[in-house]
Amino acid sequence: xxxxxxxxxxxxxxxxxxxxxxxxxxxxxxxxxxxxxxxxxxxxxxxxxxxxxxxxxxxxxxxxxxxxxxxxxxxxxxxxxxxxxxxxxxxxxxxxxxxxxxxxxxxxxxxxxxxxxxxxxxxxxxxxxxxxxxxxxxxxx
Numbered sequence: 001x002x003x004x005x006x007x008x009x010x011x012x013x014x015x016x017x018x019x020x021x022x023x024x025x026x027x028x029x030x031x032x033x034x035x036x037x038x039x040x041x042x043x044x045x046x047x048x049x050x051x052x053x054x055x056x057x058x059x060x061x062x063x064x065x066x067x068x069x070x071x072x073x074x075x076x077x078x079x080x081x082x083x084x085x086x087x088x089x090x091x092x093x094x095x096x097x098x099x100x101x102x103x104x105x106x107x108x109x110x111x112x113x114x115x116x117x118x119x120x121x122x123x124x125x126x127x128x129x130x131x132x133x134x135x136x137x138x139x140x141x
Contacts, residue, residue: 001124002042002098003131011036011104018102029137032109037120037133039103043087048099053125056081056105061117068110081105115139 009022018038028035037056058066058079065078087099112118119134 001044001047001127001129003122003124004040005120005122005131005133006038007120007133007135008036008038009034010106011038013038013102013104016100016102018104026135027138028135029112030114030140032111034107034109036104036106039105039122041085041087041101041103041124042098043101044098045089045096048087048089051084051086054081054083054085055123055125057121059119059121066112066118079107079110112137 006020006023007025008020009025011021011023012019018040020036020038023038043052060066065080067076068079069075070077085101085103087101089099093099114137117134117136119132122131123129
């Protein structure tokens with residue numbers, strides 16, 4: 001399994017393609033700003049038509065989960081997404097061809113500590129590898 005993750009201002013996944021606005025940044029803030037994860041997963045041919053479990057979480061520089069107020073009560077909780085996906089083999093696709101899965105996950109602005117470093121970590125059940133993309137929040141001047 002191969003994964004490519006890109007931080008962006010906004011992203012959409014439409015018709016198997018990613019549409020990215022303001023992509024490729026690694027520094028933001030210090031004010032809370034919207035952000036998106038544009039993700040492309042290449043599923044090996046022999047792992048198609050199988051349900052895969054996906055976890056995406058935001059971690060601080062020490063590898064600890066980052067919390068933010070969650071609606072409707074506004075109680076802080078870890079910023080963590082869990083989902084499942086399955087890549088189907090379309091008719092006529094040459095055997096051995098990787099199967100693409102694209103995801104666009106957009107986040108409303110939430111406060112992060114100025115001057116701090118963070119990373120998004122993606123893991124897929126059954127694989128020993130984690131995929132990561134990091135970013136920093138500008139310090140207050």
